Each structure stands twice: as C-alpha cells, then as structure tokens.
Amino acid sequence: MPKTEVVVRIAGAAGDGIASTGESFARVASRSGLHVFAYNSYQSVIRGGFVWLQVRAGDKKIYSQGDEPDFLIALNQDEANRHGPAMPSGSGIFYNGDKIKIDNSMIKKGVELYPLPIKDLTAKYGQNPVMQNTVALGALTKILKMNFDMVVSVIKDTFGDKNKAIVDANIGVAQAGYDYASSHWESIDFSPKYDYNSRRAVLTGNQAISLGAAAGGCKFYSAYPMTPATSILHWMAAHSEKCGIVVKQMEDEISVLNMTIGAGFAGARAMCGTSGGGFALMTEAVGLAAITETPVVIVTSQRGGPSTGLPTKTEQGDLFQVLGASQGDYPKIVIAPSTVEDCFYATAEAFNLAEKYQLPVILMSDLYLSEHMETVSNINFNVPIDRGLVAPPNGNNWQQFKRYAFTESGVSPRSLPGMEGMIHVAASDEHDETGALISDAVTNEETRVRIMDKRMRKMQYALKELPPPKLLGPQNADVTLVGWGSTYNVLRETADVLAKNGVTANHLQIRYIWPFHDEAVEKILSNAKRILDVEGNYSGQLAKLIRMETGIKIEHKLLKYDGEPFYPNQVVKKAMEVAKA
Amino acid sequence: MMDLSVYKVETRATWCPGCGDFAVLRGIQTALAALEINPKDVLVVSGIGCSSNLPGFLKSYGFHGIHGRAIPVATGAKLVNPDLNVIVAGGDGDGYGIGLNHWVHAMRRNFDITYIVMNNQIYGLTTGQASPTTEKGQRSKSTPAGVIELPINPISMALVTGSTFVARAFSGDADHLAKMVELGIKHKGFSLVDILSPCVTYNKHNTYQWFRERIYRLEDNGHNTKNLDDAIKKSYEWDAKIPIGVFYETERPTYEDEEPGLKRGPVISQPLGISEELGKELLKEFE
Numbered sequence: 001m002p003k004t005e006v007v008v009r010i011a012g013a014a015g016d017g018i019a020s021t022g023e024s025f026a027r028v029a030s031r032s033g034l035h036v037f038a039y040n041s042y043q044s045v046i047r048g049g050f051v052w053l054q055v056r057a058g059d060k061k062i063y064s065q066g067d068e069p070d071f072l073i074a075l076n077q078d079e080a081n082r083h084g085p086a087m088p089s090g091s092g093i094f095y096n097g098d099k100i101k102i103d104n105s106m107i108k109k110g111v112e113l114y115p116l117p118i119k120d121l122t123a124k125y126g127q128n129p130v131m132q133n134t135v136a137l138g139a140l141t142k143i144l145k146m147n148f149d150m151v152v153s154v155i156k157d158t159f160g161d162k163n164k165a166i167v168d169a170n171i172g173v174a175q176a177g178y179d180y181a182s183s184h185w186e187s188i189d190f191s192p193k194y195d196y197n198s199r200r201a202v203l204t205g206n207q208a209i210s211l212g213a214a215a216g217g218c219k220f221y222s223a224y225p226m227t228p229a230t231s232i233l234h235w236m237a238a239h240s241e242k243c244g245i246v247v248k249q250m251e252d253e254i255s256v257l258n259m260t261i262g263a264g265f266a267g268a269r270a271m272c273g274t275s276g277g278g279f280a281l282m283t284e285a286v287g288l289a290a291i292t293e294t295p296v297v298i299v300t301s302q303r304g305g306p307s308t309g310l311p312t313k314t315e316q317g318d319l320f321q322v323l324g325a326s327q328g329d330y331p332k333i334v335i336a337p338s339t340v341e342d343c344f345y346a347t348a349e350a351f352n353l354a355e356k357y358q359l360p361v362i363l364m365s366d367l368y369l370s371e372h373m374e375t376v377s378n379i380n381f382n383v384p385i386d387r388g389l390v391a392p393p394n395g396n397n398w399q400q401f402k403r404y405a406f407t408e409s410g411v412s413p414r415s416l417p418g419m420e421g422m423i424h425v426a427a428s429d430e431h432d433e434t435g436a437l438i439s440d441a442v443t444n445e446e447t448r449v450r451i452m453d454k455r456m457r458k459m460q461y462a463l464k465e466l467p468p469p470k471l472l473g474p475q476n477a478d479v480t481l482v483g484w485g486s487t488y489n490v491l492r493e494t495a496d497v498l499a500k501n502g503v504t505a506n507h508l509q510i511r512y513i514w515p516f517h518d519e520a521v522e523k524i525l526s527n528a529k530r531i532l533d534v535e536g537n538y539s540g541q542l543a544k545l546i547r548m549e550t551g552i553k554i555e556h557k558l559l560k561y562d563g564e565p566f567y568p569n570q571v572v573k574k575a576m577e578v579a580k581a
Numbered sequence: 582m583m584d585l586s587v588y589k590v591e592t593r594a595t596w597c598p599g600c601g602d603f604a605v606l607r608g609i610q611t612a613l614a615a616l617e618i619n620p621k622d623v624l625v626v627s628g629i630g631c632s633s634n635l636p637g638f639l640k641s642y643g644f645h646g647i648h649g650r651a652i653p654v655a656t657g658a659k660l661v662n663p664d665l666n667v668i669v670a671g672g673d674g675d676g677y678g679i680g681l682n683h684w685v686h687a688m689r690r691n692f693d694i695t696y697i698v699m700n701n702q703i704y705g706l707t708t709g710q711a712s713p714t715t716e717k718g719q720r721s722k723s724t725p726a727g728v729i730e731l732p733i734n735p736i737s738m739a740l741v742t743g744s745t746f747v748a749r750a751f752s753g754d755a756d757h758l759a760k761m762v763e764l765g766i767k768h769k770g771f772s773l774v775d776i777l778s779p780c781v782t783y784n785k786h787n788t789y790q791w792f793r794e795r796i797y798r799l800e801d802n803g804h805n806t807k808n809l810d811d812a813i814k815k816s817y818e819w820d821a822k823i824p825i826g827v828f829y830e831t832e833r834p835t836y837e838d839e840e841p842g843l844k845r846g847p848v849i850s851q852p853l854g855i856s857e858e859l860g861k862e863l864l865k866e867f868e
Contacts, residue, residue: 201868211863217854220657241844242859255683255686262655288650385854417624418642425636427636437634437645
C-alpha cells in the first residue's frame with residue numbers, strides 16, 4: 001500500500017535557515033492539500049548549536065511530529081553524523097554532496113542517499129550557502145511527487161516584498177534541485193490525496209493566540225521579550241495599526257501586568273504574555289487584578305524550569321506556580337488550551353470570562369503548543385463577545401456609586417473612567433461596596449467577610465457556566481489517558497494507535513484547570529479501569545491537583561522533563577504496559 | 582475656575598496632623614478647579630504609602646494599586662484612553678525606590694501624565710526607615726548609625742532622563758504648590774512635580790522650619806526654564822539653598838502622539854473584534 005503520510009527532518013545549526021525551510025515545506029504541503037504538523041527543536045543560541053525541525057504531512061489530520069523520519073535533510077556534517085545512523089531502513093537522506101560525506105558504514109541497510117551537487121546547481125545564482133536548503137526542498141518535492149507550482153507560489157509569497165532577483169534565484173535553485181532529482185532518482189511510493197485548490201493556514205499556537213485575541217476584541221497587549229511567548233508580541237506589534245491594538249513592550253513583567261491592569265481598568269480588553277520567569281514577576285499584580293475586580297488576560301507559555309532552566313525547551317511544570325500565584329484567596333480562571341485551533345478559541349473566550357467575572361484569566365500554553373506549526377481548517381473570526389456588566393452612563397441612583405455592590409452572583413456593575421455619575425476608586429487594600437478602604441482607621445471585620453465572600457462567589461457561578469470535561473473515546477476502555485494542554489494531540493494519536501493494537505483507550509483532557517470540575521472528574525475517573533497520567537513535568541502536577549480535588553490517586557504516570565515533547569511511540573509503549581498491568 | 586467642592590469627598594484624609602500631604606491634596610484640587618477639568622475625566626493612580634492613600638481623599642476616578650507600580654497602571658490607562666487626565670501620586674519610597682525603574686522609563690517615553698511625588702525623605706507608613714531620598718548621615722530605624730549611601734536627586738534624574746517638565750514645590754507654600762501642579766497638568770508630556778512634603782512624625786531633620794530657612798523661588802531669581810544646562814546646575818543646589826519652582830520645560834511629541842495603535846483614536850472607543858474580511862486577510866499570511 002502506498003504511503004499517505006511523510007515525516008521529514010531538517011537538521012543543522014542555528015543560522016542555517018532551518019525554521020524557514022521547514023515552514024516553506026509545511027506551506028508547500030498545505031498548498032498541496034495536505035495536513036501538516038511541525039516541531040522545531042532548537043537551542044538558546046543565535047548561531048551554531050544543534051537544531052532540527054521535523055515536519056509530518058499527510059492527507060488526514062496529523063496529531064504530532066511523528067516518530068522516525070522518512071527523510072533527513074542534513075545541512076552539515078555534524079548533523080549527518082548525529083541523525084544519519086538512526087535513520088530507519090527505507091528512509092532517505094538529502095545532503096550537500098560537495099561538503100558532507102556519508103558512507104554506508106554509518107547508516108542502516110536500506111537507507112537511500114541523495115547527495116546533491118550544490119555547487120553546480122547553485123552556480124548560476126551566486127552560491128549563497130543557504131541555497132542548499134532550497135535545492136533540497138526542490139529535490140524533496142520531486143521525490144514526493146508534489147506539484148512544483150506550489151514551491152514557486154510559496155517562494156513568491158515568502159520573498160514577495162523583496163527584490164525580484166531573490167525570488168528568481170530561489171525559484172531557480174529549487175528548480176535545479178527538482179530537475180536533478182528527476183534525472184537521478186526515482187520518486188517514492190507516496191500517494192496521498194493531493195488537492196491543489198485547498199489551502200489550510202499553517203499556524204503556531206502563539207499565532208492562533210494572537211488571532212484569537214484580535215477576534216476577541218483585544219485592544220491592548222503588553223509583554224517583555226521571553227521565549228516561548230515572544231512571537232505573540234511580534235504578531236501583535238506587526239498588526240497593531242491594522243487591528244487597532246496598542247502594543248507596548250515594557251521594562252519588565254511587573255510593569256507589563258500592572259500596565260495591562262491599567263488598560264483593563266480604563267475599559268480596554270487587555271492582554272499580556274510571558275513565560276514562567278516573567279509570570280513570577282507578575283505574581284503580585286495577579287492578586288491586584290482580582291481584588292480590584294479588573295478584567296485582564298494573561299498568557300503564560302511554559303518552558304523548562306526552574307529559574308532560567310531550559311529556555312528553548314518545552315515543559316508543563318508551572319501548574320502550581322499559576323494556581324498559587326499571589327497572596328491570599330482570590331478568584332481567577334485558568335484555561336489550558338490543547339491544540340492550535342483551541343488556542344484561537346480559548347483566547348477569545350478568555351476575554352469574555354475576564355469581563356463577565358471581572359477577574360484575571362490565565363491561559364497556560366507551553367513551548368510545544370506555542371511554537372509548533374499545524375494546519376488548521378476551522379478558524380471563524382466571528383466569535384461571541386460578552387462585555388459583562390457595565391453600568392449605563394448616568395445610571396446610578398446611589399449617592400455614592402457602589403462599584404463593588406454586593407450581588408448574588410458576586411459580579412457588580414462596572415463603570416469606566418470618563419463615565420458620569422459613577423466615580424470611584426479601585427483599591428488594592430480591602431474595601432467596602434463603594435471602594436472605600438476598610439482596614440485603614442479601623443478594620444471592619446463584617447465587611448471584610450462579606451466582600452471576600454462576594455468575590456469568591458464568582459467562582460461558583462463560573463464553575464456552573466464552564467462546560468465540564470467529557471471522556472473522549474469509548475466508555476469502559478482498557479486504559480484512560482489523562483492530560484492537560486499540549487499533550488492532547490499525542491494522547492489522541494496514542495488512542496488511535498492502541499486501538500489498532502487491540503487495546504481500547506479513552507482520554508480525559510482537563511481544559512479548565514481552575515475552577516476545577518471536581519465532581520465531573522471524580523465521576524469519570526472512579527469508573528476508569530486503569531488510569532495513565534501523561535504530563536511534561538517531574539512531579540505529575542495535574543495528578544496532584546486531581547488528588548487534591550477528588551481524592552483519587554493516579555497510580556500510573558508517564559512524566560517527561562527532558563525538554564522534548566512526547567513522541568507517540570513513547571506514550572503507546574507505556575499505555576500498553578499499563579493496559580496489561 | 583470651578584468650585585473646589587466639586588473635588589471633595591466625605592472621606593477624611595487619615596494623615597497625621599501637620600502632614601505635608603494635606604497641602605498637596607488641596608493643591609491638586611485647586612489646580613483641577615483652575616483648569617476646570619470635570620472629575621469624571623480625571624484618573625488619579627497611586628501605589629502604597631501614606632501619600633498613596635490620596636486617591637481616596639478626592640473626587641475623581643482613582644486606582645490605588647500596589648507598592649511602586651502606580652506608573653505602569655497609569656500609563657496603561659492613558660494609552661487606551663488618551664482623553665483621560667492622568668495623575669500619578671505617591672511618595673519617595675514608592676516612586677524613587679521600589680518603583681524607580683518605571684519612573685525612569687516613563688520619562689524617556691514622554692507619556693502625557695503628571696507625576697506628583699510627596700517627598701518626605703522617609704518611609705512613614707512603615708514607621709520611619711531610610712528612604713532613597715534620606716540624606717547621608719541621617720539616623721533612622723533602619724540606619725541607627727546613619728545612612729551610608731547618597732540620596733537620589735530626583736530633579737537631576739528627571740532632567741537627564743527626558744522628563745519634559747520638571748518642577749519642585751514645598752508643602753509650606755500652598756499657593757506656589759498649587760501653581761506647580763497646575764502647570765504640570767497643563768504641560769503636554771511627562772511632568773514631574775517633586776513636592777517637599779515634611780513628615781512631622783518620623784523625619785525630625787527635614788522639617789518645615791528647616792526648609793523655610795533654605796527655600797527660594799527660581800522664578801524670583803530670573804531662572805531660564807528653557808535651558809537644560811542651567812536646570813541641571815540648579816538641580817544640584819541643596820544644603821544651603823534649596824530652589825523650588827519650574828526647573829525645566831520643553832516640548833516633544835508624546836508617546837501617545839506617535840503610537841501606531843492609536844491612529845484611529847482612543848482604542849476604548851473602537852469596535853471590538855475584526856471583520857470577516859480582515860480575518861481572511863490575516864489568515865492568508867499563513868497559507
């Protein structure tokens with residue numbers, strides 16, 4: 001049976017243009033009607049180091065970067081040496097035959113070699129070293145029997161703004177690679193359903209978060225550069241004028257969140273983004289948003305910790321940092337989107353929840369989710385917008401506007417600076433209904449309890465509104481996979497693979513981390529035969545939260561904290577063990 | 582001139598009798614009345630400290646935030662609604678200590694806000710520790726042997742960091758103080774009004790009397806407020822003679838004037854979300 005799915009790994013050093021080559025291939029595949037998933041494993045250096053990117057493409061929805069590659073594009077000798085020996089039989093290696101030496105002793109039997117005479121093929125176009133990537137891209141598309149027109153269209157769109165000579169040179173060397181492959185090698189037996197009229201957007205999680213924010217009415221974004229959240233800042237800054245969003249890079253994350261609170265207080269839908277270290281600096285202000293009942297959205301995209309940790313590697317180690325952020329008890333909502341598409345909708349939803357309940361909403365992503373590329377088919381910009389209770393201008397009958405009026409739901413009508421008749425002061429000190437401080441001259445104990453209860457009541461109503469998690473897949477499965485955030489995709493793929501191996505699996509994905517749906521989760525898990533918790537951290541933080549909230553102890557865990565995302569094979573292997581336990 | 586009562590509230594200020602901050606509160610109310618600004622269009626933002634309680638003592642929108650972080654909150658509000666008159670009020674510990682970072686950056690950005698610092702050269706609310714402006718050698722609860730380090734000079738710092746209006750006032754000269762605040766609010770761009778506001782409880786050195794013996798008005802002395810070099814020279818006068826008044830004023834486009842996201846006016850008045858058409862255009866970049 002012909003293959004309908006292909007995994008391509010591009011390996012080299014930082015500065016070799018790996019990300020752009022990977023993105024080009026992903027877009028060529030998408031423009032050929034395929035689904036794509038790509039993951040870039042890089043280091044915290046600008047030049048050098050060991051970097052590789054893996055793209056998987058096929059005619060059905062792709063859930064991960066896959067395991068072993070079908071093709072390797074090795075951009076230097078080191079990377080050929082590192083990745084070459086692991087390439088499985090039946091795979092192939094593209095490389096610059098002028099510079100890189102690969103002999104049969106260093107590769108497995110049945111691995112096809114595709115040496116490209118880069119010097120000759122790029123002679124007409126100036127022999128820029130980065131051109132070897134484009135030559136390889138051209139050759140690869142030939143081997144995969146792709147339509148070369150898609151390569152031309154992607155190159156044109158990528159370099160469109162630059163001069164024609166660059167476009168022509170890139171098309172020229174891609175064509176040279178394509179033609180060389182055509183006259184020297186056979187195409188492989190790869191026949192997915194190509195469709196050159198269908199184009200899906202190839203988005204990262206951060207790009208989806210940015211688009212979701214714009215769709216959801218974001219009018220203010222602030223950040224301090226920090227991997228892996230920085231690309232949100234880049235998108236926002238590039239589209240500030242077009243989308244009418246004020247974007248401000250600040251001097252630190254303390255000012256970032258305080259500024260976002262100021263923007264939210266003044267009536268703008270306001271968001272900021274960071275990673276764990278920056279979120280640590282924001283911590284005090286998270287409670288400020290809560291006690292002043294100011295709507296804000298905070299995106300924190302996790303990377304390997306603690307401290308500077310693994311700056312360019314993925315991890316899900318900040319669950320308790322986020323849950324425990326800021327002193328005291330206060331209401332907040334924490335959402336962990338699970339896919340690129342979900343990043344879009346969760347962000348738009350976060351603005352509604354922030355304004356409806358007048359509290360901080362924290363979106364938890366991680367490097368893997370924020371930075372991997374995925375084709376998405378279902379992005380609808382017409383998202384619902386609910387601004388919650390805003391008091392009508394001059395609608396105040398009170399002598400003194402009660403910004404924090406005691407209500408059944410805990411939510412009080414909000415007024416914005418500039419509105420007549422509803423002047424008030426929002427205070428970080430505990431206050432009464434009007435906002436006047438109650439712990440200054442004399443602490444009013446009764447009011448303290450009432451206002452605390454009022455704020456916390458918002459959580460009960462939020463929990464009722466937020467949909468509880470559902471078990472995905474068959475009931476009564478051999479094993480129940482539990483996860484949050486970016487592991488959604490790999491768990492879903494695992495369940496499919498297990499089914500093919502005669503093991504039934506279902507999947508519990510926790511999307512609303514806080515408030516926690518304890519009853520629903522308890523019901524699902526107490527009926528499960530065997531539970532496997534899969535998380536990208538050392539201690540099984542979600543499993544701890546589940547135990548804390550439901551009393552259920554999950555015995556089987558697959559925990560990963562080496563900086564790399566889960567690969568389907570790893571999860572399948574562990575799940576098979578658990579299913580047979 | 583509006584009636585001063587427009588800016589008054591029932592809540593009484595909780596400062597110690599004789600505190601310099603009473604004059605500052607009245608000075609802000611007097612300045613707003615003189616400029617005839619509707620209280621609904623004023624946002625006073627503060628951090629933490631005795632002086633940071635000020636927003637609760639006057640009629641205007643207020644945001645009483647956390648220690649040292651008033652400026653980010655204020656500039657966030659200003660950036661989404663530049664029509665607001667935004668005043669930041671606080672103390673020397675709040676602004677020149679824990680919040681110094683934000684102050685310095687706000688000045689170089691030239692946000693159109695007014696920063697009023699009630700500088701009493703001590704931490705009052707925490708009962709008398711040395712602050713960033715406490716003089717070298719002064720004894721306090723945290724420096725029983727005397728302060729070892731040099732104090733911050735807020736006037737010279739503001740001058741070299743790009744503040745486009747720099748003035749000093751004294752709580753013992755209420756009319757002059759109100760005038761300085763008025764000029765600061767009127768100024769388009771970042772204005773600093775550093776106010777020598779004695780702490781009668783914890784600072785027994787920098788008292789009203791001590792200041793009265795040293796203070797003189799720059800405007801009585803033919804000072805040229807357009808000359809940065811002269812202003813910097815004057816900013817170093819302290820021990821024997823202490824100048825009050827406008828040190829420096831200049832014009833420079835504000836941050837808001839040049840912010841691309843504000844080209845279509847205040848973002849809080851813009852429709853939310855994006856059209857289907859624009860959405861398609863945005864997605865196309867990724868296809």
